[in-house]
Amino acid sequence: MTTSATSTTSSTPAPAIPVRGAHAGQPTPLRILGRATRSELIKLGTVRSTGWVLLLAAVSIIGIGVVNAIGILVQLRQRPDSQPPTLDPAAAALSGVGAALVAVAALGILSVTADYSSGMIKTTIAAVPRRAYLVLAHTGALLSYVLPVAVGSTLLTFLANKIIVSFAGVTISITDPGVARAVVGGGLYLAVLAVFTAGLGWLLRSTAGALVTWLALWIVPTLVIMLFPSSIVERVGPWLPANVGTAIYQFGVSGTAAWSSLAVFAGYGLVLMGLATVLLRRRDA
Amino acid sequence: MIEINQLSKRFGSKLAVDNLTVTIHPGRVTGFLGPNGAGKSTTMRMIVGLDRPTGGEVLIDGLRYSDYAAPLRQVGALLDAKALHPGRSAYHHLWALAVTAGIGRDRVREVLELVGLSDVAGRRTRTFSLGMGQRLGIASALLGDPPVLMLDEPVNGLDPDGIHWIRGLLRALAAEGRTVFVSSHLMSEMALTADHLVILGRGRLLADVAMAEMLAASSPSVLARTPQTDAFAMVLRQEGISFQRFEPQVLSITDEPLDRIAELAFAHQIVLHELRATHGSLEDAYLALTHDAVEYVATTPTSRRVA
Numbered sequence A: 001m002t003t004s005a006t007s008t009t010s011s012t013p014a015p016a017i018p019v020r021g022a023h024a025g026q027p028t029p030l031r032i033l034g035r036a037t038r039s040e041l042i043k044l045g046t047v048r049s050t051g052w053v054l055l056l057a058a059v060s061i062i063g064i065g066v067v068n069a070i071g072i073l074v075q076l077r078q079r080p081d082s083q084p085p086t087l088d089p090a091a092a093a094l095s096g097v098g099a100a101l102v103a104v105a106a107l108g109i110l111s112v113t114a115d116y117s118s119g120m121i122k123t124t125i126a127a128v129p130r131r132a133y134l135v136l137a138h139t140g141a142l143l144s145y146v147l148p149v150a151v152g153s154t155l156l157t158f159l160a161n162k163i164i165v166s167f168a169g170v171t172i173s174i175t176d177p178g179v180a181r182a183v184v185g186g187g188l189y190l191a192v193l194a195v196f197t198a199g200l201g202w203l204l205r206s207t208a209g210a211l212v213t214w215l216a217l218w219i220v221p222t223l224v225i226m227l228f229p230s231s232i233v234e235r236v237g238p239w240l241p242a243n244v245g246t247a248i249y250q251f252g253v254s255g256t257a258a259w260s261s262l263a264v265f266a267g268y269g270l271v272l273m274g275l276a277t278v279l280l281r282r283r284d285a
Numbered sequence B: 001m002i003e004i005n006q007l008s009k010r011f012g013s014k015l016a017v018d019n020l021t022v023t024i025h026p027g028r029v030t031g032f033l034g035p036n037g038a039g040k041s042t043t044m045r046m047i048v049g050l051d052r053p054t055g056g057e058v059l060i061d062g063l064r065y066s067d068y069a070a071p072l073r074q075v076g077a078l079l080d081a082k083a084l085h086p087g088r089s090a091y092h093h094l095w096a097l098a099v100t101a102g103i104g105r106d107r108v109r110e111v112l113e114l115v116g117l118s119d120v121a122g123r124r125t126r127t128f129s130l131g132m133g134q135r136l137g138i139a140s141a142l143l144g145d146p147p148v149l150m151l152d153e154p155v156n157g158l159d160p161d162g163i164h165w166i167r168g169l170l171r172a173l174a175a176e177g178r179t180v181f182v183s184s185h186l187m188s189e190m191a192l193t194a195d196h197l198v199i200l201g202r203g204r205l206l207a208d209v210a211m212a213e214m215l216a217a218s219s220p221s222v223l224a225r226t227p228q229t230d231a232f233a234m235v236l237r238q239e240g241i242s243f244q245r246f247e248p249q250v251l252s253i254t255d256e257p258l259d260r261i262a263e264l265a266f267a268h269q270i271v272l273h274e275l276r277a278t279h280g281s282l283e284d285a286y287l288a289l290t291h292d293a294v295e296y297v298a299t300t301p302t303s304r305r306v307a
Helices: A002-011 A029-045 A048-078 A097-118 A120-127 A131-166 A179-204 A207-227 A230-239 A255-282 B040-047 B090-100 B105-115 B130-142 B160-175 B187-193 B211-217 B229-239 B258-267 B282-299
Strands: B002-011 B014-024 B029-033 B055-060 B075-078 B148-152 B179-183 B196-201 B204-210 B221-225 B243-247 B250-254 B274-278
Touching: A029 A120, A029 A131, A029 B090, A048 A097, A048 A131, A097 A120, A097 A131, A097 A179, A097 A207, A120 A131, A120 B090, A131 A179, A131 A255, A179 A207, A179 A255, A207 A230, B002 B040, B014 B040, B014 B055, B014 B196, B014 B204, B029 B040, B029 B160, B029 B187, B040 B055, B040 B075, B040 B148, B040 B179, B075 B130, B090 B105, B090 B130, B105 B130, B130 B148, B130 B160, B148 B160, B160 B179, B160 B187, B187 B282, B196 B211, B196 B282, B204 B211, B204 B282, B211 B282, B221 B258, B229 B243, B229 B250, B229 B258, B258 B274
Parallel strands: B029 B179, B029 B196, B075 B148, B148 B179
Antiparallel strands: B002 B014, B002 B055, B196 B204, B221 B250, B221 B274, B243 B250
8 A cells, every 4th residue: 555655756756845935924922822722723633532532521411411301300290299309400401510520531631641642742842842832722722622512512401401391391491590600610610620631631741640640639638528527628628629610510509609619620720730831841842 | 054052961860962062054964973872862852942951052043943933944853753643644643733834735735745645644643654654754844844854863664765765855955955964873874865974972072074074084994815914914013004803814904005015015925815995984984983982981980991
């Protein structure tokens, strides 16, 4: 297969490369960032794992959400006059977000560490030597994939559930207080998680290392805090990595509490990214 | 033009590149030679900003690599043919690189054609042979049509046809006035391709010479084949002429003109079956240079041997 290609080139003498004219005008920093972001978009879009992992995240959100809605429908039909369903029909739409965590974290980590494990990072950094731009461009590209899929999935699930529970005469609406915030927030939460895990990828430069660190951050503090008195658990608990930000897609939480929870999670992500950028600039590629 | 200025790189206790100052000029192919671990790759990595120098700097046409907004248009580098994602196709790989420098897809197709990978452009690079990977690396170096090209072991894995092709390509690029900087461990390959040599040993500059000069400097010797080897050896010793005994009947005599050897043999009635001047090869000259460098460093830390 390849021999034909080889022989055609080798039989012809090395062709002169047409010299293109000097490129007048230095690109602006914004232009450089734009080009780098486009490159990262192409990179993410041209490996199979991106599509598969995003599909997995969408299937987790929609699948679990819809199954729960059907469960509510069945419950209401069998016992129409008994106690209200164990699960809030609106909250059911977001029941899959927790399961989608794994897929989104895997994407965040792999989107960075695949470059390191393959050696592609050398090519990438040689093409975009301003490393802070590279981190920014990668984050932008990652968000352009995760945000639409995550927010789209939660919205779609909510719409599907609205139709499903309507068969039991239950009405849920996106305009109900706190509902729009929670539904969109579920997607936003996953987007922040993608940035957070990508930060771990930049810091640790290895898929296994970043994955283990992420799991440890999510599990260990939650276990350790159990050893402390409940007053401390109440005060610190919501800010542990596994809990912070989740209030955004929960009902029965005030808007301020929900948004500040997500903001703190985003803050964690920013700190990680800042640290990653400093280290990336200092380390050899 | 690549200006390397007092460049140093330390890895822990090891000084990989030691105060290197050398300029790579345009319009010719400069070969970069040195034993394994001499610091060639580290130097090349510092040129494109992958490694941060411990000291000194590299300027490419007056600017640091990272100062270029679209560096692929300035320097085309092939450092590691495996520096790519195996799950991405050759076309997509080049396309992702091209957009960082505002290069269009036409140019991507052009370089794929140039290196002979057009037919397999859509295939994931995981399926590529070493030689095909090397061609893809060369394609990515040519992508930005850069005035400076830097290739680390470009013939690695190429078939004879490919080696012939890249030789012509490098010479053509240099003839267009570009700076072409190529490392190789194949001395014979360098002898055919390079006009100029930069030789590194233990991180230090050993030589920065024109190829012709290097070949001329490699000490010529005279080979004498005689059945009276012992007798002739005694004559040479008496005259204070240095020589080595290669085979039982062959003496290699250095630093003496052929005429004088012939006259000495005649005067002492030595029968010669063969007498000829040999020109030192690039390999000999290179080995002599690097051997000294390696030996020098090896003896220093222990200070066991007196030179």
